Amino acid sequence: MSEEIKNFLYLNRRAPYGTIYAWESLEVVLIGAAFDQKVSLAFVDDGVFQIAKGQDTSGIGMKNFSPTYAALGDYDVHQLFVEKESLEERGLTVDDLMHLTWEDEDEDWAEKDSIQVVSRLELAEIIAAQDVVFSF
Amino acid sequence: MSEEIKNFLYLNRRAPYGTIYAWESLEVVLIGAAFDQKVSLAFVDDGVFQIAKGQDTSGIGMKNFSPTYAALGDYDVHQLFVEKESLEERGLTVDDLMHLTWEDEDEDWAEKDSIQVVSRLELAEIIAAQDVVFSF
Amino acid sequence: MNALHTVNKSPFEKRSFDSCMGHILEGSAVLLYEDGVYAAMKGTAMEGKVKSAQGVRFYVLGPDLKARGVSEERVIDGVEIVDYAGFVDLAAELDKVVAWV
Amino acid sequence: MNALHTVNKSPFEKRSFDSCMGHILEGSAVLLYEDGVYAAMKGTAMEGKVKSAQGVRFYVLGPDLKARGVSEERVIDGVEIVDYAGFVDLAAELDKVVAWV
Amino acid sequence: MKFAIQINEGPYQHQASDSAYQFTKAALEKGHEVFRVFFYHDGVGNGTRLTTPPQDDRHIVNRWAELAEQHNLDMVVCVAAAQRRGLVDDGEAERNQKDATNLHPKFRISGLGQLIEAAVQSERLVVFGD
């Protein structure tokens, strides 16, 4: 395997449960965390609904995979970009999202927020800076 | 089987080729024509693209099923409603559509147009008048 | 005849909710389910569309709301929350079901 | 780095074309294919959006246009028609491919 | 009341089959009759006996099969859609010289006429799709 480290972005634009893309995308992120790449996730359009808090799937008989997002920090995946405009169009604020954190090894395991709200233009620049963009 | 005659509407809202819905919907119409029901088709939203003229799929390696619409008249399926607003939003007029006809047995096999352009409100009333609406 | 119109896609992603809204007549009902439940949320561009539909009843599937973390307080006033049994009742009560898939 | 952005869904049905347009920077390119080719048609709401994107090249896949009966004269001025080999060339020329599926 | 159910999408990828299952179950529990469940397009994928979903997830195919067992449901997979997507029973395997089958025994493969008939015979057709 090549020693080169690439910037990987997972572009999440779909709501959860209506389709499996969100969940099977997350499965790639988890497997991909074992590879030594620089990983970030973007939540755009309906993708912001993936990390809405208070998900409870008991009534639809499907698996609630939202707790897995909270585990991403343990996999050293802690760059989660959420698009501001996408939140606003859906009447959401960052308080409607799960509180996702990671522990920074370099700062005595200080707990830090994984979610960064960015503007559409900032996200366009983040996308531009990637080596590989995964879409599901 | 019941002797009751029902009004069947096939609601076509998808473009052809990008997905198979248009083609597999047409397969239902063809099979359904053997049953003694009153059948009509509605082309709404991107469904109007299904009956665009000049389709040539040689470059994408897929089957061109658009000639089948011309055969519908022979199956006694000749009520094809096309929504005016859907055409307009896409910059289309009825001249961009295939010329689909049927022969009226009751008028000495006179050739008549199968396509009727109707307004959104008229289509809402057509939908309301059905017994069964098929969506694909 | 009055129809139960169903919408299962997000109004932010697909055209089906808008298309449904353009084809409903007085006396009919609309059920929002699966990702369609997002159209029932207050404070979005959908709220005005739902409120301006005269003589049309709106329903949203509770289990799909809950799955997506949308609390009942966020549902547009006048939109009634039903479960699968309620979905069945609506399908039986109205004269037919029109799916805006 | 400059990206090739691809859109394969109809701009009349899905949000992906608009979303793509909101995230392209100068120097990038957009390829419309499959049902995405409808965004390359003159005389629709898309024409203004395509024309107002500064410093972005637009391409449309010819075989998909032909399949759908969209003649070359209907394609927005300045949008270049390519075949699958041209799609490959663009993917190789730009630094990465971003699919707005 | 007599219902007909049409499912246009396969298991797991879309919620269509889940919603259809919950609807069908609720209808049967209310004492309604379900004349037929018709699987069309990718919906034919709901009829394979070869799935092994993760332990902590629902088994969509078996769930349908159990509901069919309890209520004597008629679950029909469209033959034309099945041929395109590789759903095969013994008859299809022989007809098309396939060396294996994958249809679950609680489902049967038949023609599109079964969908039309279901719509004619039932008082409501309810469609679940993408």
Added chain:
Amino acid sequence: MKFAIQINEGPYQHQASDSAYQFTKAALEKGHEVFRVFFYHDGVGNGTRLTTPPQDDRHIVNRWAELAEQHNLDMVVCVAAAQRRGLVDDGEAERNQKDATNLHPKFRISGLGQLIEAAVQSERLVVFGD
């Protein structure tokens, strides 16, 4: 240049597999290398050997198999997605006690790491989906 191809949808229902095939063929004809074609989500359905499309339509699975034969393509079906949707090879059949297999011999079932590896090793990842 080295490409990796990802396909998210099954055959026939969406054009994704068709477009990916045309792209891959064109890339190979231009002398590019295709490191791997990775079938994910419903895309796993492209790897069944049980399809019988109509005579006048393309055979999507065989077309991929022939391209793989000519160019020694590595075509990988994701195991997790395959288990949910009933795509099975000999190993999977034994592991999950299935009485049949349906994977076409030109495809192989493997883990998601194969997608990541393809993205790392290739210069371009091109995704075809819905």
